Amino acid sequence: MENRINIQKVAPAAYQAMFGLEKYLSTSKVDPILLELIKMRASQINGCAFCLNMHAADARKIGETEQRLYLLNAWRETTLYTEKEQAVLALTEEVTKISNHVSDETYQKAAALFEEDELAQIIMAIVTINAWNRIAITTKLTVG
Template sequence: MTDRINIQEINPRAYQAMFALEGFLATTSISKSHKELIKIRTSQINGCAFCLDMHIKDALKNGESPQRIYTLSAWRETSFFTEEEIAILTLTEEVTLISSGVSEKTYERAAGLFTAIQLSEIIMSIVTINAWNRIAISTHLKPALENR
């Protein structure tokens, strides 16, 4: 793979705008665990190794169960996730794969479990990690290999 531009270096104002979104998301009522589940699941769908590496490490530091992370891509086949997390993961998948839209069932389920503010925060979290994935993938950002 060829080297590609580093947007943070050549256009720092663009990154500042993205970091402003992150700053907002840091103030929301969504739990750290829910935020990391959104980031990891979105990054799995989009195939973003850089973001997966970062957010799996963050989730583990925040006390997330390794077992839940290992099985996240097959979450429907487990009983490891709460009703709220199932709603978040379903919404995450449908927003990330937006060409099919977000179904009424998925939206209504989430709207029944979260306040309007929380739902808006969840959607903004999903949208933001999708943007980060697209930046990382299109510019070939790679995670650093750690010593084994």
Template sequence: MSKRVVISEVQPQAYEVMFGFEKYLEKSNLDASLKELIKIRVSQINGCAFCINMHTKDARKMGETEQRIYALNAWRETSFFTELEKAVLALAEEMTFINKGVSEQTYNTIAKLMDEVTLSQTIMAIITINAWNRIAITTHQQPVLDK
């Protein structure tokens, strides 16, 4: 792959803004493991190897099981995820495939499971990882193979 711009070096102010979103999300009502599931699933959809690598490691450190991580891209076909997790994953998928919009069914399901503050924070978490994915993919950020 060709060398591409390193935005964090050329425009560190832009990264400060992105990290501002992360700081906001750290203080949110969202469970840390739920945030990692969002980050992994959205990164899978977007094909962002850098972020998949990072967030699967983070999820494991937080106690997430290998089995749930492996099954995440087929979450509808398992009983491994809670009703809340399934609602969040459905929202994450529809927001990432935004050309079809977020269905009334998906929105109404999650709105019944979360208050408006937590729902707003969930939406922001999904937006943030989508933005990180686009930065990493566009600039060819590569994961490093663990040894």
């Protein structure tokens, strides 16, 4: 695999800004398991092996089950995810695939289930993992 730019080394201030978002999210009202599901689902859609590997391990550490991790890409086909998780997974998919826009239906469902400040934090979590995915994929961060 070819070597690409190491942004963390070349532009550490940019990485620190991204870590600032992570620090903010770690103190948010959003359930840590839900944050990991957001990170996993966006990373599945984006095909980011580096982030999938990291967040699967993080999710397991905080109690997420293997079964739910394995079925995440088919979450609509199972009853393993709560109504809130389903709303956030739908929002994650639409924000990640932003060229199709976020439907009013998806947004309204999430807005009905979460307080406004928590919904803002969820949107920021989705945006942040998509940024990380793009950094990891563009720079070819490798697993292992």
